[in-house]
Amino acid sequence: MSLSVGSIDFSREWVSSQPQPTSTAQISTQASTTSPAVAAHPRFRGCVVRRWSAVLVKDIPASWRGRAPAHHTPLGGSLTPTGARTGDRGGLASTDVPSLSSAVSAALAGAAGLAVVAAHDLLQRKHSILRNYPVIGHARFLLEGVRPELQQYFVERNWDGRPFDRDIRSIVYERAKGIAGEQAFGTERDVNEPGYEYLVHSSLPVPEPEQPPRVTVGGPDCTRPYSMSLLNVSAMSFGALSANAIRALNQGAATGGFAHDTGEGGLSPYHLEHGGDLVWEIGTGYFSTRTKDGDFDAAQFREKASYDVVKMTSLKLSQGAKPGIGGVLPAAKVSQEIAQIREVPQGEKCVSPSTHRVFTTPVQLIEFVARMRELSGGKPAGFKLCVGSRVDVLAMVKAMLEVGTTPDFIIVDGSEGGTGAAPLEFEDHVGMPLTFGLMTVHNALVGAGLRDRVRVGASGKVAAGNDIVKRLIQGADYTNAARAMMFAVGCIQAQRCHTDTCPVGVTTQSARRQRALVVGDKSVRVKQFHEATVAEAVKLMAAMGVRDPADLSPHQLRLNISPHENRSYAELYEWLEPGELLTDPPESWAGDWAAASADTFRPTSRRT
Numbered sequence: 179m180s181l182s183v184g185s186i187d188f189s190r191e192w193v194s195s196q197p198q199p200t201s202t203a204q205i206s207t208q209a210s211t212t213s214p215a216v217a218a219h220p221r222f223r224g225c226v227v228r229r230w231s232a233v234l235v236k237d238i239p240a241s242w243r244g245r246a247p248a249h250h251t252p253l254g255g256s257l258t259p260t261g262a263r264t265g266d267r268g269g270l271a272s273t274d275v276p277s278l279s280s281a282v283s284a285a286l287a288g289a290a291g292l293a294v295v296a297a298h299d300l301l302q303r304k305h306s307i308l309r310n311y312p313v314i315g316h317a318r319f320l321l322e323g324v325r326p327e328l329q330q331y332f333v334e335r336n337w338d339g340r341p342f343d344r345d346i347r348s349i350v351y352e353r354a355k356g357i358a359g360e361q362a363f364g365t366e367r368d369v370n371e372p373g374y375e376y377l378v379h380s381s382l383p384v385p386e387p388e389q390p391p392r393v394t395v396g397g398p399d400c401t402r403p404y405s406m407s408l409l410n411v412s413a414m415s416f417g418a419l420s421a422n423a424i425r426a427l428n429q430g431a432a433t434g435g436f437a438h439d440t441g442e443g444g445l446s447p448y449h450l451e452h453g454g455d456l457v458w459e460i461g462t463g464y465f466s467t468r469t470k471d472g473d474f475d476a477a478q479f480r481e482k483a484s485y486d487v488v489k490m491t492s493l494k495l496s497q498g499a500k501p502g503i504g505g506v507l508p509a510a511k512v513s514q515e516i517a518q519i520r521e522v523p524q525g526e527k528c529v530s531p532s533t534h535r536v537f538t539t540p541v542q543l544i545e546f547v548a549r550m551r552e553l554s555g556g557k558p559a560g561f562k563l564c565v566g567s568r569v570d571v572l573a574m575v576k577a578m579l580e581v582g583t584t585p586d587f588i589i590v591d592g593s594e595g596g597t598g599a600a601p602l603e604f605e606d607h608v609g610m611p612l613t614f615g616l617m618t619v620h621n622a623l624v625g626a627g628l629r630d631r632v633r634v635g636a637s638g639k640v641a642a643g644n645d646i647v648k649r650l651i652q653g654a655d656y657t658n659a660a661r662a663m664m665f666a667v668g669c670i671q672a673q674r675c676h677t678d679t680c681p682v683g684v685t686t687q688s689a690r691r692q693r694a695l696v697v698g699d700k701s702v703r704v705k706q707f708h709e710a711t712v713a714e715a716v717k718l719m720a721a722m723g724v725r726d727p728a729d730l731s732p733h734q735l736r737l738n739i740s741p742h743e744n745r746s747y748a749e750l751y752e753w754l755e756p757g758e759l760l761t762d763p764p765e766s767w768a769g770d771w772a773a774a775s776a777d778t779f780r781p782t783s784r785r786t
């Protein structure tokens with residue numbers, strides 16, 4: 179048996195090593211003296227509690243002692259309610275007094291501790307609640323701390339969790355583990371509520387193709403096109419993700435035959451370790467390819483883009499979770515390793531500015547993307563953006579027409595997209611949701627007669643087969659997933675990615691926490707999640723009577739616009755005809771088309 183006061187242990191060993199008392203007085207003296215460990219302990223040195231406990235033990239009334247429950251003594255055997263050791267008849271057993279004394283000491287020490295906390299709370303000036311409610315006010319901080327877990331485990335329903343609901347998280351985990359991911363008894367969703375969307379099946383489904391379809395990325399100016407999966411790993415940097423997470427994603431991509439976007443944090447050794455196909459992204463910091471002054475370094479870009487594993491290069495203009503702002507990696511996080519990979523000074527704040535140095539006009543943007551393609555030896559080059567306005571997109575399209583070349587791909591990120599860290603205002607209130615961004619880019623390219631030269635990627639909460647099919651209908655050629663891939667490597671949506679305390683090692687730089695993520699095991703999950711999700715998308719398309727994604731049409735996605743009515747995307751939205759903007763822009767597009775200029779990102783006239 180062991181009783182403890184604070185960190186002090188009244189163990190069987192100590193008790194048995196003491197001379198055994200023969201009278202109550204002796205017991206109380208011994209209790210007041212306590213162990214050498216207690217006496218030596220800084221918290222108890224000269225402590226009044228010790229002296230008080232001696233007095234109290236002496237003064238315990240016999241009646242109170244008599245009510246004590248039977249319990250085991252430190253010397254073995256048990257005490258009767260009168261305090262006698264088993265077998266004794268009446269009287270206070272020699273060994274129950276130190277335990278009573280300890281309990282009293284503990285209570286007093288606790289009270290003293292609370293008094294200290296209360297005094298501190300009353301005097302501190304940072305937290306109003308503690309000044310008014312000392313001690314108990316801490317409960318608020320405690321509950322606040324466990325709120326996400328309480329919400330997730332006890333409050334949220336299967337379909338209404340955010341950002342990803344339990345159904346989606348479960349399906350990703352199950353598919354990643356190679357479990358069927360099926361559901362019994364029917365949908366839990368309200369299929370009549372406004373906003374509910376569904377895919378239109380055919381009365382004559384077609385057999386599924388043996389291999390899932392892929393899409394070739396690379397326009398007429400590209401000499402080394404890349405065959406892209408319908409689902410790929412979206413951009414996430416080393417720094418935002420741990421080394422082990424990057425390794426697992428890359429190994430999954432290598433074994434599963436899909437692409438892994440590096441994110442803007444540079445080309446790290448972890449991206450190169452397993453040989454998965456890479457889309458090398460550069461942002462405004464030009465990490466891994468920057469001069470000392472923070473400019474784009476063409477020579478380095480040429481060298482690294484020539485690596486065999488780099489299949490495409492991508493210029494990041496913006497990201498759905500934080501469009502229009504750059505990023506800062508605090509000085510403390512700029513370790514030697516990150517400094518080396520990003521080519522920035524170690525221990526200094528690492529800033530990604532909000533604007534690029536390589537272009538200021540739409541024409542310069544398109545010219546720069548063409549330069550990336552050339553420097554990479556003809557590999558596909560493109561850009562990623564969250565759409566702000568239609569005029570912005572049309573300005574880029576006009577620049578393509580003027581320069582006479584196009585990017586090989588454009589990745590459209592929705593405002594519902596994720597991030598390692600961003601201000602709430604930007605996450606919640608800036609940028610176009612994926613549905614509208616995607617239809618804008620798709621229609622702008624169609625209307626300008628350029629759609630067949632440019633592939634469109636889509637990212638924004640793609641996690642299941644229906645997400646892929648829906649995005650293909652809305653104008654994408656392929657999709658990327660970031661957070662669903664994080665689930666596949668073990669993310670539990672604790673939403674602490676920015677604190678470096680990720681409990682499962684996905685978004686932390688702490689070597690200890692990263693141990694949680696076993697690369698070999700999680701890479702298999704990434705592969706299996708990808709395979710099963712694409713297979714579901716293919717199965718859905720077959721049920722819709724489609725074998726080739728190019729045959730999907732906006733008629734095949736319907737939206738409830740009220741509890742009593744629904745419409746297809748073909749009816750709800752405008753779909754431009756190829757080249758229509760060049761010849762006779764429809765009235766709804768004419769104002770924006772006129773306002774867009776290849777020479778400026780500022781609209782030149784009033785827009786629609």
Ligand SMILES: Cc1cc2nc3c(=O)[nH]c(=O)nc-3n(C[C@H](O)[C@H](O)[C@H](O)COP(=O)(O)O)c2cc1C
Binds near residue numbers: 596597660675
């Ligand atoms: C942890 C994390 C880091 C990210 N880092 C980048 C990045 O470096 N570059 C980028 O373009 N997007 C970045 N993103 C955005 C994703 O690539 C993606 O566009 C967005 O999260 C939407 O996809 P999702 O809904 O599947 O997560 C990041 C997202 C997350 C969650």
Ligand code: SF4
Binds near residue numbers: 668672673683685
């Ligand atoms: S478990 Fe939490 S902290 Fe870790 S990656 Fe997922 S959301 Fe971020």
